[in-house]
Amino acid sequence: MTSLTNENAGSICASSLKGLRAPVSLRSVPTPKMTGTVNALVPLSLLEAVRSIDTPEGDDVEYVQEHRNKRLGLSDTVIAQIRRYKDALKRNQPIAIHEATGITRLIGRRADAEGIFVRGGVIVATRMYEMISASKRQIIHLLPGFLARPLAFREIRKAAGRYLGASVRRVGASIVLGVPESVTIGSAPRAIGCTYYESALRELLRLLVSGGGMIDHVHCRERGEDSCEWRAEWRAIRTSR
Numbered sequence: 401m402t403s404l405t406n407e408n409a410g411s412i413c414a415s416s417l418k419g420l421r422a423p424v425s426l427r428s429v430p431t432p433k434m435t436g437t438v439n440a441l442v443p444l445s446l447l448e449a450v451r452s453i454d455t456p457e458g459d460d461v462e463y464v465q466e467h468r469n470k471r472l473g474l475s476d477t478v479i480a481q482i483r484r485y486k487d488a489l490k491r492n493q494p495i496a497i498h499e500a501t502g503i504t505r506l507i508g509r510r511a512d513a514e515g516i517f518v519r520g521g522v523i524v525a526t527r528m529y530e531m532i533s534a535s536k537r538q539i540i541h542l543l544p545g546f547l548a549r550p551l552a553f554r555e556i557r558k559a560a561g562r563y564l565g566a567s568v569r570r571v572g573a574s575i576v577l578g579v580p581e582s583v584t585i586g587s588a589p590r591a592i593g594c595t596y597y598e599s600a601l602r603e604l605l606r607l608l609v610s611g612g613g614m615i616d617h618v619h620c621r622e623r624g625e626d627s628c629e630w631r632a633e634w635r636a637i638r639t640s641r
Contacts, residue, residue: 437494439563441527442583444485446503446596447478449520453512500583504596508588514595517584521599528559528600529607540608549634552608564600573633576618577601580627591622598630605632 488495507516529537532555540548540555553575557568560577567578577597584593598615605611611634619629 436497436581438497438500438565438581438583440485440488440493440495441524441563443495443500443503444482444489445524445527446500446507446516446520447482447485448523449516450507451478451482452519452523453516497581497583501585501587504584504587504593508584508593513588514592517588517593517596518599521596521601522603524563524596525600525603525607528563528604532559537608545609548609555608556604559604564597566597571631574631575634576629576631578619578627578629582621582628585621585628591617591620594620594622594628597628601630601632605634609634 485495487493504517507513510516536551536555540551543551553568553570556575560566560568564579565581567580569576569578579597582594582597584596587593594617598617602611602615611632613633615630615632617628618631619625619627621628
């Protein structure tokens with residue numbers, strides 16, 4: 401497979417995806433012009449979510465050519481892009497942000513968009529969790545809650561900054577995840593794309609401190625605010641052992 405550089409990868413990815421046969425409209429959706437890069441884990445998690453949703457149940461069905469032609473996530477182009485993003489992640493090579501926004505617009509045109517964004521959030525959080533050293537994860541899990549939470553907070557803040565371009569801060573008994581450059585803005589009606597980040601925060605809290613409670617989307621760029629923010633309560637997530 402011919403390697404793709406960051407300079408032309410976005411246009412090649414977009415034009416290749418537009419040539420796919422899939423049950424989704426590929427007309428572009430107006431979004432704010434964004435520049436810069438994102439961690440390769442973001443577009444990787446989104447395409448892996450599409451592939452996961454589009455993979456039929458059963459052992460052999462996914463290899464039937466008829467299904468490969470009809471399902472976007474099983475297409476050769478998406479599979480090739482997944483390989484490229486995995487390679488970029490290993491090399492710590494960033495991806496142009498318009499590639500990620502192009503993928504989210506593609507997802508946003510689907511009837512199952514919310515499920516894909518939620519699945520993508522779970523995938524990115526799982527990868528972020530796995531990239532925390534095993535010894536740190538073990539310490540967090542073994543310590544009582546009042547000792548584990550400060551350690552977990554530092555790991556969440558570090559991972560969110562590196563992989564999501566997000567900030568994490570404590571506000572009283574809550575933590576707040578802020579995303580100034582959301583790749584999902586304008587991707588789907590009713591700010592459905594925001595569920596990607598909400599799902600990622602919820603899953604990361606679940607994995608680190610047995611969280612999973614209520615998360616409020618307190619600010620949203622689609623409402624004209626400066627950034628997207630989510631607030632999660634976690635003081636009573638764990639109890640001392």
